[in-house]
Amino acid sequence: MTDITHDVLVAPPVVESEPGAPARPFQIVPMRGLPIVGVVLAGLVAAIGANQLWAVDFFHIVGGGVWTALDLFLGFVIGPILGRLSIPARVEFTTRFMPKMLLIMPTLVTCTLAAGWQLARHLGDLNASYSHHGWVVASFIVVAVMAVIALGVLEPANVAVLFELRKPVPNGEVIARLMRRFIFTAGITGAMQVATLVIMTRLATA
C-alpha cells in the first residue's frame, strides 16, 4: 500500500530522452531494508499477539502519525521544491527516494491498519452501539479511497518509472505520462489525509 502524495514531488515530467546517457545503477527494491521491514512486522504481530493495549497503541500512533506526516510534508513541502530543481537533480532524487518509499509506506500502512483495528477492538470502538461508530466506519472509507489511489494508480506508476529510469536511455515521454497520475490524485490524497486527522482527533477525544 504505497502512498500517495509523496509521489507528487517528482511530478511533472522528470527525464528528457538523452540518447547515450548512462543510467545510474540502483535497486528498485532496496534489499538492505527488507530485514528492517521484517523486524517491524514481527514486532507488530508480537504486539497484537501479546494483546497489550500500549503496544498496539504504539504501532497505531507511530505508524499513522508518520504515514500522514510523510504524505503531507512530501506532497506539499518537498514536492514543490523538487519541482523547481534541474532534471538531473530530480532524476537523482527520484532514484534514491522512490525505492525507499516502496518499503516504507506499505510497512507504515500495514502497521497503522492492523494495530488500529486491534486498538479499536480493545476500546470497544468497533461495536455498532459505540456512539462514534460512524466515525470509525468513516475512517475505513477514507483508508479505502487512499488504498485504491495508492495501489491502483500510484504504486504501479512508481515502479514503472523506476524501471524506465534504469534503462540506458529512459523514455521521457513514458515517464511524463506516468507522472501525470500524481498530479491528478494529489488533491484527493491531501483531502483524505486531512479527513483522517479530523476523524482520528474526533475519536481520540470522544
Added chain:
Amino acid sequence: MLERRFPPVAELTVASVALMLSGGIYLAAHLPRHPPLGPAVGLLIAGGALSLVSLALLVRIRPFAWHTFFLVARWALVAYLVIAGVLAFVFIYDHTRGATLAVLLLTLVVFACDVPVVVAFTVARYEDVAEKG
C-alpha cells in the same frame, strides 16, 4: 510505444480492488457481530469476476513483456501476501470464524492477487517487447 493500445487490464483489476475494499469495509463495519453475508459475497463474486476477465484479456496480449511482468508480479505477490497475511492474522486472532472468516480470507486473497497484476502490467506495458519478449 505510447500509442499502442492495451485492453483495460489495469482498469478492471483496480475496479476489483475497489470492490474487495468495499466488501472488507462492509464486514469490518459489522464485526465482531455476524453480519449478513449477502452483500460481501456479492462484492467478492463481482470482484473475482472482474479479476478473471482482466486475466483473460491479459493472457491474450501479444506481444508482451512477459519476462518483466512475471519478475514484478512475483515479488509484488510475495509482498502483498505478507500484508494480507498480517491482516488475516488479526481477524483470526480476534475470533472471527465460520463463513464470515471465509469471505474475509477470500476477499484478502483476491486483493493480494489483484495488486501484483496492476503493478506488473503497468511496468510491462512500457517495456521494449523486442528485447524483453
